Amino acid sequence: MSQKPLLTTEAAGTACALPDAGPVILAPAEEKRKIRVATCSLAGCFGCHTSFLDIDERILDLLKLIEFDRTPLTDIKHCGPCDVGIIEGGVCNSENVHVLKEFRKNCKVLVAIGACSVNGGVPTVRNNIDLWECFQEVYHYGIGLKNGMIPNDPELPLPFDQVHPIAEVVKVDYFLPGCPPSADAIWKFLTDLLAGREPKLEYETLHYD
Amino acid sequence: MSDNTITIDGQAVPFAPGQTIMEAAMAAGVYIPHLCHNPEFTPHGSCKLCTVTVNGRNAASCTMPAAPGMVVQNDTEELNANRRALTQMLFVEGNHVCPFCEKSGNCQLQAMGYFLGMMDPHYDQFYPPRDVDASHPDILLDLNRCILCELCVRASRDVDGKNVFGVTGRGPHTRITVNSASGRLGDTDMAVTDRAADVCPVGAILKKRHGFEVPIGQRTYDHKTIKDVHMEEAGK
Numbered sequence: 001m002s003q004k005p006l007l008t009t010e011a012a013g014t015a016c017a018l019p020d021a022g023p024v025i026l027a028p029a030e031e032k033r034k035i036r037v038a039t040c041s042l043a044g045c046f047g048c049h050t051s052f053l054d055i056d057e058r059i060l061d062l063l064k065l066i067e068f069d070r071t072p073l074t075d076i077k078h079c080g081p082c083d084v085g086i087i088e089g090g091v092c093n094s095e096n097v098h099v100l101k102e103f104r105k106n107c108k109v110l111v112a113i114g115a116c117s118v119n120g121g122v123p124t125v126r127n128n129i130d131l132w133e134c135f136q137e138v139y140h141y142g143i144g145l146k147n148g149m150i151p152n153d154p155e156l157p158l159p160f161d162q163v164h165p166i167a168e169v170v171k172v173d174y175f176l177p178g179c180p181p182s183a184d185a186i187w188k189f190l191t192d193l194l195a196g197r198e199p200k201l202e203y204e205t206l207h208y209d
Numbered sequence: 210m211s212d213n214t215i216t217i218d219g220q221a222v223p224f225a226p227g228q229t230i231m232e233a234a235m236a237a238g239v240y241i242p243h244l245c246h247n248p249e250f251t252p253h254g255s256c257k258l259c260t261v262t263v264n265g266r267n268a269a270s271c272t273m274p275a276a277p278g279m280v281v282q283n284d285t286e287e288l289n290a291n292r293r294a295l296t297q298m299l300f301v302e303g304n305h306v307c308p309f310c311e312k313s314g315n316c317q318l319q320a321m322g323y324f325l326g327m328m329d330p331h332y333d334q335f336y337p338p339r340d341v342d343a344s345h346p347d348i349l350l351d352l353n354r355c356i357l358c359e360l361c362v363r364a365s366r367d368v369d370g371k372n373v374f375g376v377t378g379r380g381p382h383t384r385i386t387v388n389s390a391s392g393r394l395g396d397t398d399m400a401v402t403d404r405a406a407d408v409c410p411v412g413a414i415l416k417k418r419h420g421f422e423v424p425i426g427q428r429t430y431d432h433k434t435i436k437d438v439h440m441e442e443a444g445k
Contacts, residue, residue, distance in 0.1 A: 179308035208307035
């Protein structure tokens with residue numbers, strides 16, 4: 001991966017400082033615009049988004065540099081042209097693939113966040129269980145169920161027989177593992193990326209769990 | 210005496226006749242990453258993580274005997290990239306779901322991924338169908354997490370004298386098998402106090418009712434790298 005800043009104009013930049021993150025180079029005033037970021041959760045649990053919100057008041061510093069496109073926070077339904085797309089969760093149905101491809105098409109940099117996005121994670125436990133048997137267990141035979149019906153509305157996305165990581169469907173530029181990655185890991189990753197540095201996690205912030 | 214010396218990354222490392230490169234290196238405080246090697250047991254040479262370049266050729270340092278004047282490269286960008294690729298292959302060839310694995314934080318495969326800076330699996334996942342055997346009252350055998358280091362085979366055969374484990378199948382179908390008529394662990398004489406019960410570097414063989422006993426932050430590799438831990442164990 002190139003060491004060149006991916007998101008900012010280096011020449012004639014003005015520097016501002018994020019706490020603990022070193023100088024951040026911004027584009028010249030006439031070109032100054034915020035980095036546009038989109039996020040979504042596919043076959044995930046929104047735990048990575050929750051961990052992202054755990055950066056707490058640091059989000060105010062972040063919002064000086066970025067603006068959100070589609071995210072669960074803005075409730076925008078489709079991803080427009082963006083600088084950074086952050087994907088939580090793997091791919092478990094047809095809608096996941098459509099959303100993922102829309103992100104890839106619109107985002108200059110695509111980031112896989114969390115174990116599910118990186119290697120499929122917990123949802124892959126069903127990968128060696130027949131899909132029909134899985135549905136029957138969930139909707140017919142599960143504890144406390146009575147006259148359960150398997151949802152079959154045509155508007156529901158087609159489930160896949162297996163869950164897969166997003167890098168098996170589209171090219172992914174960066175991976176941030178963890179279940180979820182800690183707020184500090186997410187903060188370090190994002191501030192590195194926004195500063196045009198190659199994101200690098202310290203030993204104690206890199207986790208697969 | 211000066212003949213019995215090799216160099217590893219330019220550092221002179223003495224060896225005793227019969228020692229492998231790995232043994233000489235560890236004795237001299239030089240870390241060579243490894244997973245299937247455990248100094249207690251006969252070297253196995255299967256994981257290939259400890260591959261070093263010896264006089265220009267690659268060899269597994271855990272099985273290669275040290276010889277006078279050997280020139281060894283170990284901690285190089287290329288060899289560490291190979292080690293990362295091997296670790297990624299071990300991850301995708303099994304079903305390693307760290308978020309709910311009881312071994313997480315104490316797992317050598319995971320620790321090796323951290324040590325080598327593995328951020329993604331790189332290769333497509335296999336998601337192989339693998340068996341779980343919970344028939345033993347005190348021990349769980351979960352082949353989803355097995356990396357075929359055969360430490361359980363060696364421990365059960367060489368230390369416990371029970372020959373509980375063996376290996377069967379070929380290629381991607383290779384798997385650990387249990388030496389009982391039913392093939393179930395509960396029908397063997399394996400005991401939870403056996404060496405084979407706590408030699409597994411990953412979460413394939415677990416003692417029941419001990420999961421998640423150690424909180425996050427106090428687990429083996431939460432603050433120490435696998436290098437730190439292995440060198441401490443070697444008394445270095």
